[in-house]
Amino acid sequence: MSAGTISLDRGALQQLSHGTHADPFAVLGRRDDGAEPYVRAVLPGAESVEVVSRDGKQVFGALKELEGSGVFEGPVKSVDPYLLKIRWPGGTVQETEDPYSFGLLLGDLDLYLLGESRHFELAKALGANAMTVEGVAGVRFAVWAPNARRVAVIGDFNAWDSRRAPMRLRQPSGVWEIFIPRIGPGERYKFAIIGHDGARLPDKADPIARSAEKAPGTASIVASSEPYKWSDERWMAERQGRHAASAPLSFYEVHLGSWMKPDGREVDWDFAIEKLIPYVAGLGFTHIELLPVSEHPFGGSWGYQPLGLFAPTGRYGSPEDFVRFVDAAHAADIGVVVDWVPAHFPTDAHGLYRFDGTSLYEHADPREGFHIDWNTAIYNFGRKEVQNFLIASGLHWLEEFHVDGLRVDAVASMLYRDYSRKAGEWIPNQYGGRENLEAVGFLKHLNAVVRERAPGAITIAEESTAWPGVTQSTEEGGLGFHFKWNMGWMHDTLHYMEQNPIYRQYDHDGITFGLVYAFSEKFVLPLSHDEVVHGKGSLIGKMPGDAWQKFANLRALYGIMWTHPGKKLLFMGGEVAQQREWNHDDQVDWASLDDPNHAGVQRLIRDLNRIYSAEPALHARDAEPAGFRWVIGDDRANSVFAFLRLGEDGQPPVLVVANMTPIPRHGYRIGVPAAGFWTEALNTDAGIYGGSNVGNGGGLETTAVESHGEAQSLDLTLPPLGVIALRLG
Structure with a gap:
């Protein structure tokens, strides 16, 4: 062949030029299928391309553009490893290895585990991983999109041009892969996907991204692969005992962005290390529980509609910053629990919804796959790859970030097929019942894997019904959670406290009834963020009477809560008797502490935590x-x-x-x-x-x-x- 001639059929050339070719590794890179070796590359906009030796001292050949297509090819005089020397408009010269000169990337074990849907270190196989391949530093990208016709990685490194880095499909796994040399952590990227019907989808963020662009940006970011040097060995060794059902556990629930807003400084993990951890330790709480810090597109969802289940949100800093926060909390003898949302996800175009042009992560039928209340998609728990994705996400927080527990959100919505649905709006299970057997199987699998792989870590169910055995072991037929939120106690107690004391004698069971079932599960008593939003007012605002009685009632509520069987959870602001409802755009009313009544409530919380921990009778047999x-x-x-x-x-x-x-x-x-x-x-x-x-x-x-x-x-x-x-x- 000679340079400048078309060695491809015109259809393949057009597909490369238009970014629709389904098998780029079959036609790009160095080819030895002609009379002499040649190199072919897709570099739209390049002015010239040379093939040079790795040391840059020899020119192996020059590539010519084929008919203005952006496809360059030409003969080379060596089969040694080579670089592409690309001259771009404006005089910029780029030297890089050719992504299509590298062989298969994912190994047999990774592919086997992916095929079995038991790859619990999913972020090490899929997503973006900075690594060295054949002596060359770069990033390996891999994404599961089994029904896509074509997938390309796009980013700042290739001008977001979907023609330049189409990926290789590894069958039968349905995983697409490519190695992009000479880039590293910090690079922004997405996937450009053509669906099975030939339609170009909106550019997709990486489902396994370990770092993400700060909202409102939606790009994924290549995370560092350097391991963090932890200093929490003592904490991790003691954690199992600290999390026993007989241990004192009190959780301070926090939405970091609205906990405190310092003048002239952005709230980030460094600020949380400096201010939040000492504050929580000083109040005697054993744990910080964070509203979801997985990446989420809409701040007003408070994180409960996440799209980046492997990435701490970029709102507060990098993943490395979050790791330092967890390490610092452990150094202060404070555990960290994160709210984790495996029930549903938003339908933003750049996210998981119809990821490869099909209902890949969600059910296709809206009677199973769409949540009416929240306008979100429901995960298909019966699909083994989806279970693997979710379990690997939970483990990622526990293993990579040393998080101490997952508070699993909206469990009731997972367990029942008719949750918040009218007759005819849901599909019964195979036995004609309302139980979501696939979700039950997923939750049992999750909890069994967590107990095996993350000893000492805990899972906590936010489950609002009387589903039996939520905290019973999976071996005994339970769901396997360590603890469950006691929503019945919360509802009954708050209803009782809202009554004028004159009428409380008629609602006496509001306090006593909870003890009928108090030991049926291992409970956490929650006064959470859900009780101080959406027009519900503040905790002190619920209390009857004049100002003195309101404070006295609130103090009595806390006295009952901290002495009642069950672990404790209090949302931020409750400890200072905040008068107004929580607003995620504002901060806790810290100025109220100038009032002795508010300061007195804060002191009471500190003393309650101290007494609760110091008196074994108040915690040792919480579940007995x-x-x-x-x-x-x-x-x-x-x-x-x-x-x-x-x-x-x-x-x-x-x-x-x-x-x-x-x-x-x-x-x-x-x-x-x-x-x-x-x-x-x-x-x-x-x-x-x-x-x-x-x-x-x-x-x-x-x-x-x-x-x-x-x-x-x-x-x-x-x-x-x-x-x-x-x-x-």
Whole structure:
């Protein structure tokens, strides 16, 4: 052949020129199928192209453009490794290895695991990975798009020109791959995909991207492949014990972007290291729980409509910055839990929706694949590749970022096929029932893999129904979660607290009913962000009465919560009795702490966390019926409740008494199981919290007066709208 002649049939030339050729590795690069070796490249806009030796000292040949097509080819006099020396308009000269000179990239093991949908280190096989191939530094791109006709990687490195880097399809995996030399971390990129019907799709962000452009940008970013040097060995070694059902766990729930907005400084992970971690540690919380920090296109979704399940959002910094935040939290003995959303995803054009022109990640039938309430697509949990994608995402946060737990969002919407649907709007399962058996299988698989691969990490279900066995082991037929949010407790308790104290006697069961099922699961008691948005007002805004009574009621609510069986979760702002509803565009009302009443609530939260951790009776048997005993559960007329929290043998019991009326009660006798001095460890009406300082002078001795089936009793003063806790000894 001679340079400038068309060695391709005209159809193939047009396909290369127009960016529609389905098998570029069959026609590009160095070819040895003619009388002499030649090189062919697609470089639209180039002024000239030479093929030179790797050291740049020899010219192997010059390539000519074929009929203005952007396709260059020409003979070369060597079969040694080569560079393309490209002259672009304006005099820019680029020297680079030819992407089409490299062989197959993904190994047999990767392809096997991908084929089996058990590749739990998916981000190391797919996505963008900076690496060295055949002695050349660059980035390997790989993406699953089995029904695409053609896929190309586009980015700043090739002027976002979809003709220049079409990828190779590896069958039968449906994965497309290419190695782009001489680029590295920090490069922006997307995938240009032609669907099975020949239609060009909107450019797609990488589903496995480990870094993403800051919103409103939608490009993926090549992340660093350098391993982080962790300093949390002690924490990781102790984590399993810290996360036991018998351990004190209290979560401070945070939306970082609206926690605090410093003047003249952007909120980022460095700011969180500097301010958030010491604050949470000072309040005595054991964990920070972050509203979703996976990459998401719309900030107003608070992260609950994510598209980048492997990438921390670029809003707060790089993935390396997030890793440093987690490491710093562990150094301060604070765990990090992230809200994680495997239930659904938004339908933004650059995301997962109809990723390769078909319903790849979601169900095709809207009765299964579209969430009416949230206008989102529902994952097809019955597809093994989708299960692999989601489980690998969860593991990525646990293994790569050392996150300590996943709070799995919207579990109820996953478990029921008719969730928020009317008759005729949903498809029954194979047995005619409403249970989503594929989602059940996915959740069990997820939890089994997490327990195996991330020992000490926890999964927490936000599940609002009575689905049985959410925290039961998968071996026993349960879903396998470590903990479940107790939404029933939250609903009933808040409803009770909203009542005028005069009428609480008629809603007495709002407090007692929760103990009927308190040990059916391993529970977290949540007062979460969901209770202070969408017109629900703030927690203190829900409390009845004048200003004094509102604060007293809120303090009593916290007293009941921290002494009730179950782990604790409080959304930011609750600890300062924020008056207004949460606004994700604003910040917590920190100025309110100038008011002693607000500061008193914050001090109470700190003391509650301290007492909760210090008293084994308040946490050691949270999930065991033997850890709780009613003393008085039927005093409706006075709206008084009294119960014992019990630890293991030898651990002092704690008596909790709540007076939910504004009337102080003197001489209220309560039987206790042991004689001696009972120390008043907590009084939510104490003056230091903003209360009226009615109490028992720090504690009192029992008297030999029989009461409530006990031989001895305490003659107590019950503060108005107050909760007291007394420890034996």
